[in-house]
Amino acid sequence: MNKPSVLWIEDSARFELRSLVGPLLFSGRYDFNLAEDVTSAMHLLRAKEYVGVIVDIRLPPGIDPEWRKHYRESGANKVHSQLGLKLLYWLLGKNPSIHSETPPAWIKPQNIGVFTVESQNEIQSDLDALGIEIFKQKSAGLPDTVLLDLINELLAKSKLQA
Amino acid sequence: MLGMPYDAIATFLVFIIGVPALVIQSMDEEVRRAVMKHPWALVIRAGSPFIIALLIVFAASAIILLSASGETPAAPTPAAAAPSAAEQILTAVEKQMALAQDDQNSQNKREQVWSITIILLALLTTGASGLVLYEYGMRDRVIAGLMKPVLKHVQKDGQLDEQALTVLVELGEQSQPGEDRQMILNTLGELTQQIRGNRFYRGDSLEPLIDGLKNILVSVPPGDPKNFRTAVGILQEILMTPPASPEQRSSDLFYAIRALSELSRAALTHIEQASEIEHLVLVCTGSLQTALVFYPAATTEVSQALFEIGIAAMGKKQPLAAIAALDKLFSLVEENEPASGELVADMLGLASHFWAGGETARQYVEARLTSTKGDLEQTRRKALQAARDHCAQTMQFETADNLDKMMAGLRKI
Numbered sequence: 355m356n357k358p359s360v361l362w363i364e365d366s367a368r369f370e371l372r373s374l375v376g377p378l379l380f381s382g383r384y385d386f387n388l389a390e391d392v393t394s395a396m397h398l399l400r401a402k403e404y405v406g407v408i409v410d411i412r413l414p415p416g417i418d419p420e421w422r423k424h425y426r427e428s429g430a431n432k433v434h435s436q437l438g439l440k441l442l443y444w445l446l447g448k449n450p451s452i453h454s455e456t457p458p459a460w461i462k463p464q465n466i467g468v469f470t471v472e473s474q475n476e477i478q479s480d481l482d483a484l485g486i487e488i489f490k491q492k493s494a495g496l497p498d499t500v501l502l503d504l505i506n507e508l509l510a511k512s513k514l515q516a
Numbered sequence: 517m518l519g520m521p522y523d524a525i526a527t528f529l530v531f532i533i534g535v536p537a538l539v540i541q542s543m544d545e546e547v548r549r550a551v552m553k554h555p556w557a558l559v560i561r562a563g564s565p566f567i568i569a570l571l572i573v574f575a576a577s578a579i580i581l582l583s584a585s586g587e588t589p590a591a592p593t594p595a596a597a598a599p600s601a602a603e604q605i606l607t608a609v610e611k612q613m614a615l616a617q618d619d620q621n622s623q624n625k626r627e628q629v630w631s632i633t634i635i636l637l638a639l640l641t642t643g644a645s646g647l648v649l650y651e652y653g654m655r656d657r658v659i660a661g662l663m664k665p666v667l668k669h670v671q672k673d674g675q676l677d678e679q680a681l682t683v684l685v686e687l688g689e690q691s692q693p694g695e696d697r698q699m700i701l702n703t704l705g706e707l708t709q710q711i712r713g714n715r716f717y718r719g720d721s722l723e724p725l726i727d728g729l730k731n732i733l734v735s736v737p738p739g740d741p742k743n744f745r746t747a748v749g750i751l752q753e754i755l756m757t758p759p760a761s762p763e764q765r766s767s768d769l770f771y772a773i774r775a776l777s778e779l780s781r782a783a784l785t786h787i788e789q790a791s792e793i794e795h796l797v798l799v800c801t802g803s804l805q806t807a808l809v810f811y812p813a814a815t816t817e818v819s820q821a822l823f824e825i826g827i828a829a830m831g832k833k834q835p836l837a838a839i840a841a842l843d844k845l846f847s848l849v850e851e852n853e854p855a856s857g858e859l860v861a862d863m864l865g866l867a868s869h870f871w872a873g874g875e876t877a878r879q880y881v882e883a884r885l886t887s888t889k890g891d892l893e894q895t896r897r898k899a900l901q902a903a904r905d906h907c908a909q910t911m912q913f914e915t916a917d918n919l920d921k922m923m924a925g926l927r928k929i
Contacts (some may be wrong), residue, residue, distance in 0.1 A: 356850050371794050372836045379839045381886055383845045391793065394750065397756035398802070401809040417705045417749045477909035 357385045358405040360505050361398055363438065364469070365390040365414055373498040380450035381502065391416030392437050396455070399445065404462045406502065406508045411470040417450065418454050439477065442466065442484050453486065463487070464512040467504050518580055518624040521634065525573055528637040531546065532569055534878040535645040536562035539652050546690035547658050549596035553683045561651065561856070564781055567645035576633040580626050603816060626903035656699055662687065667710065674716025676707075678724050685728030697732065699874075701746040704729055708750050719764040722754060726771040730778050739786030744779065744796055748803070751776050755807035759781050769811050776800050777821035780837075790834065797837035801844045801876050808848070816858045819848055823862035830869045839880075842866050846884055856893035859901035863888075867905075871925065878925070885926075896926070 360378075368486035378386050387438060388406070389395035393416025399407070412432040421437065428435035444452040445461050467488035468481065474489050481489060486510050490500065497503070537556070542629060549559060599607070653658050653799035662684050669677035704725060711717055711725070729747050733739060754772040782799045787793050804818045826841030845863040849855040855863075866884060870877040885896070892899050900923045905918040 357847060358893055367795075371798070375794075375798065376836060376839075379836070379843050380880065382843070382846070383885065385804070386843065388798040389802075390797070390799055391744065394752055394799065394803075397752055398806055400758075401756055401806045414776065416707070417746070417753060419709070487744075 357383060359385040359387065359402065360406040360408070361387045361389060361395070361404045362408045362469075362501065363389045363392075363395040363413060363441070364408070364410045365432075365455070366410070366412070374501040377499050377502045384505065390414075392421045392441050393418040395441060396421075396453075399458050399461065400455075402456075405465065405512065406467065406506070407495065408460070408467045408469050408504060409438050409442060409464055411436050411468065411472050413437040414442065424452070438468075439480055442468075442480075442486070446483060448483050464515050465508075467498065467508045469501070469504060472513050517578055519623070519630065520573075520577065520638070523629050524634055525637065528641050529566065529569055531641050532565050533562065533923035536652070540650055540809070541799075543652065544655070544659075544691075544696075546687055547655055549690070550662060550683050550687040551652060551658060558652070561648060562644075567639055571642055572633055572636050576629050579629055580739060583625055584622060590686055616631040625800070636674040644811070651697055655696065659684070659687070659699050659703055663707070666707060669804070670707065670710050670714060674710070674711060674714035674718075675721050676724050679730060680691065681724055685724075685732060687701075688728070689735045691735070693738060693743055696744050697740065698746065700732065701729070702745055705746060705753075708753055712753070712840045717760070719769070722768040722769040723771050726768065726775045730775045733779055733786075734782040738788060738839045739783060739787040741787055741789065741792040744783050744787065744792075748776065748796060749801055751779070751905070752799075752803045755803055756810070756812045766814070769790045769807065769814060770817055773804065773807065773814060773817045773821050776804060777824050780821075780825045784825075784828050784832045784834060784837065792831075793834055794840075797829060797834070798840050801825065801840045804837040805844045805847060806836045808851075815852060816847065819845060822848075823866050824896055826866040827869060830866075830873065835877075838866075842881075842884075843868065846888055849888055853891040854893035854898075855891055858906065860892055860894075862897050864900055864903040864919060864922075865907055865912065868915060868922045871922040872918040881922075882926075900926070 362375075374378050375388070376385065378384055379416060387398055391414045394411075395413075396418065398404075414432060415425040415435075423436050424440055425437060440449075440513050444447040445457045446463060446466075447457060451458070463485035464487075466484075466486050466489070468477070468486060469490045469492060470477075471492045473491055474481075477489075481487075488504065490504050490512060517526065539552070543551065553745060607722060651661055662680070664682040666677050666684065669675060669680070678904060684700060684703065686745070688697055689705075691697045691700060710726060711721060733744060733747050751772045754768055755776070759766070780797050783793050783796045787796070804821055808815055808818055822841045822845050826838050826845070827842060829837035830834075842863075845859075845866060848859060849863050852859060867881045870881040889896060894902065900919060904916050904919040904923070907913075
């Protein structure tokens with residue numbers, strides 16, 4: 355039986371990558387994928403369904419011209435452009451004008467968790483608008499299993515809602 | 517007679533030739549080499565203002581000469597009765613005054629012509645120098661200039677002009693890792709999108725570009741992580757875009773798979789920061805697996821690429837990168853249940869290196885092998901034997917030896 359596929363869209367977790375992804379790979383429970391920019395994420399999400407998608411808010415655009423335009427228009431700065439949020443608004447069909455492609459039909463708010471440096475207060479209105487319930491702030495002192503735990507939580511919740 | 521201002525004209529002519537010479541002198545060696553691949557473009561760009569300047573000077577000289585020859589000498593006085601002495605003196609004075617007036621007029625005309633000439637030369641020099649500085653003074657402009665003929669060809673028939681592309685790729689290979697190389701990679705990224713978006717694209721015209729991309733990064737260490745990320749992004753674009761039509765050929769896809777494998781292995785060798793390597797290899801292995809959604813026929817190529825990446829990561833003591841590759845192989849076996857052939861040989865071959873790598877790694881592999889037992893077409897013993905034979909035939913002797921050890925170890929369990 356195929357393992358559930360999960361996708362982590364994240365570009366800056368260089369130093370904690372081994373500690374965060376190691377437990378996931380070692381568990382052998384998930385088919386884990388990593389996208390490091392919005393273009394790659396879009397390619398991966400278009401290719402197949404993921405039971406869980408963990409998204410960072412601060413993302414670079416990649417090589418797609420439309421995402422690059424959004425990035426430039428907001429000062430070519432990951433913090434200000436918040437491409438992760440734009441990606442979510444596009445993916446969940448809340449703002450189709452963000453990108454000319456049609457978002458994949460399978461993706462629902464319950465497939466998505468947000469794991470970012472921003473505090474929940476800062477983006478709560480966006481999370482509410484998008485209908486996303488799973489959120490974790492990146493901060494000091496998180497356990498190495500935080501990503502695995504987040505995915506487990508996401509999957510448990512989406513099973514319940516299903 | 518011409519009254520030519522030689523000093524000023526010579527200064528402008530020297531300037532027109534001197535600025536391009538200075539710009540070429542100040543270029544980085546690799547950029548100069550790339551520009552000199554098409555010397556005529558530079559000769560025309562630098563030489564044409566010089567020729568125009570000479571023509572302006574010749575035209576000015578001609579105007580002055582023509583106007584001097586066209587001047588009418590004073591009409592001789594008709595023969596008459598012998599003038600008196602006073603009249604003769606008066607006539608001579610008038611003549612002298614007329615001559616002086618003529619001289620003054622032609623002097624004024626010459627000055628006017630040369631003033632206009634100098635203004636024209638100044639404008640020409642400024643314009644030509646500015647243009648040379650704009651086109652050749654900055655690396656990104658030089659790259660844009662090199663890109664022009666490649667793009668022109670692509671827009672015409674969707675094919676790459678290999679000769680023009682080679683100049684770009686060679687510049688990328690010789691450029692320093694980091695920003696200089698990034699400019700070339702960004703250009704190749706744009707080119708990839710242009711080709712793939714072209715209505716003539718049939719899935720088989722990117723080989724030279726993919727080859728060039730790989731050569732740029734594999735050529736000289738140390739590697740810059742950002743350069744690698746950009747190259748991987750371009751290959752992802754090729755791998756993860758569904759074919760536009762069922763007739764589309766898949767040769768670009770196969771080249772992209774090979775290139776992704778080589779880039780991952782080059783990253784393991786050339787990049788110094790372990791965290792960057794891990795990140796890059798995780799992205800690459802995921803892209804390889806995802807490409808199979810659109811091109812399931814490439815399973816063997818992908819499994820071989822994952823095997824090569826995993827072995828290289830083991831050799832470089834990068835456990836996360838190695839496990840990422842092995843995990844993808846296990847996933848592929850599950851997705852292709854009942855799996856057989858080279859896919860299983862690659863999975864078992866890489867697993868055997870973990871088996872030989874220490875007790876904890878062995879336990880990990882054992883647990884994963886147990887969970888995939890039902891996914892194999894053959895029994896595990898037969899699959900191991902087939903994998904061992906495959907590795908021996910393809911001269912992967914170390915892997916074959918490790919498979920022997922794993923077979924012996926698993927028999928005891």
